[in-house]
Amino acid sequence: QSVLTQPPSASGTSGQRVAISCSGNSSNIGRNAANWYQQLSGTAPKLLIYGDNQRPSGVPDRFSGSKSGTSASLAISGLQSEDEADYYCAAWDDSLNGWVFGGGTKVTVL
Amino acid sequence: QVQLVQSGAEVKRPGSSVKVSCKTSGGTFSTYTISWVRQAPGQGLEWMGRIIPIADITNYGQKFQGRVTITADKSTSTAYMELSSLRSDDTAVYYCARHGPADVTWFDPWGQGTVVAVSS
Numbered sequence: 043q044s045v046l047t048q049p050p051s052a053s054g055t056s057g058q059r060v061a062i063s064c065s066g067n068s069s070n071i072g073r074n075a076a077n078w079y080q081q082l083s084g085t086a087p088k089l090l091i092y093g094d095n096q097r098p099s100g101v102p103d104r105f106s107g108s109k110s111g112t113s114a115s116l117a118i119s120g121l122q123s124e125d126e127a128d129y130y131c132a133a134w135d136d137s138l139n140g141w142v143f144g145g146g147t148k149v150t151v152l
Numbered sequence: 153q154v155q156l157v158q159s160g161a162e163v164k165r166p167g168s169s170v171k172v173s174c175k176t177s178g179g180t181f182s183t184y185t186i187s188w189v190r191q192a193p194g195q196g197l198e199w200m201g202r203i204i205p206i207a208d209i210t211n212y213g214q215k216f217q218g219r220v221t222i223t224a225d226k227s228t229s230t231a232y233m234e235l236s237s238l239r240s241d242d243t244a245v246y247y248c249a250r251h252g253p254a255d256v257t258w259f260d261p262w263g264q265g266t267v268v269a270v271s272s
Contacts (some may be wrong), residue, residue: 077258089260112265134256
């Protein structure tokens with residue numbers, strides 16, 4: 043059971059918009075920044091969004107992040123086939139004194 | 153460009169220990185926190201612990217307290233994660249990751265991962 047809650051799957055056709063939620067509490071997302079990681083099949087995770095809504099250099103602007111209260115969200119606009127991957131949210135948890143992850147969301151392009 | 157290169161795959165017996173290394177190249181080592189994260193087959197990511205090399209400060213996830221030891225060798229820019237009393241459910245890919253410019257920021261970049269298989 044992950045501390046952060048994500049839907050196990052999400053899907054869309056090419057060009058559609060997909061959104062993934064990440065629910066936490068006042069000790070993690072409610073107090074600290076949310077980060078998102080993309081993991082393509084068989085590879086190491088890669089930073090996708092940091093500080094709730096910042097994109098690292100090289101990440102396409104179709105990826106965006108937002109946060110409200112104790113929930114964060116990742117949106118993929120203009121879904122492309124290469125976006126098929128697992129997506130994880132993460133945040134520091136002040137009560138656990140450690141990093142916590144969501145269970146991951148598998149995005150499928152139909 | 154900063155790169156984290158990890159040691160190779162390991163096969164271990166239950167009850168033994170494993171030590172995985174993570175060498176940083178292309179950037180400063182001592183002032184950046186290194187975390188270890190593992191991923192069991194078909195499962196999600198799980199944070200194990202972290203080290204701040206310049207201060208030799210560590211802290212570990214509650215699940216791994218007493219079984220994991222994270223160290224750093226500043227002379228070789230290498231971090232290590234040792235897990236003891238291995239069980240079959242420790243079979244996983246183990247990743248190291250460097251934090252951003254402050255401790256509580258983000259993980260970037262990640263190492264390529266080290267497969268650890270525990271089997272009798």
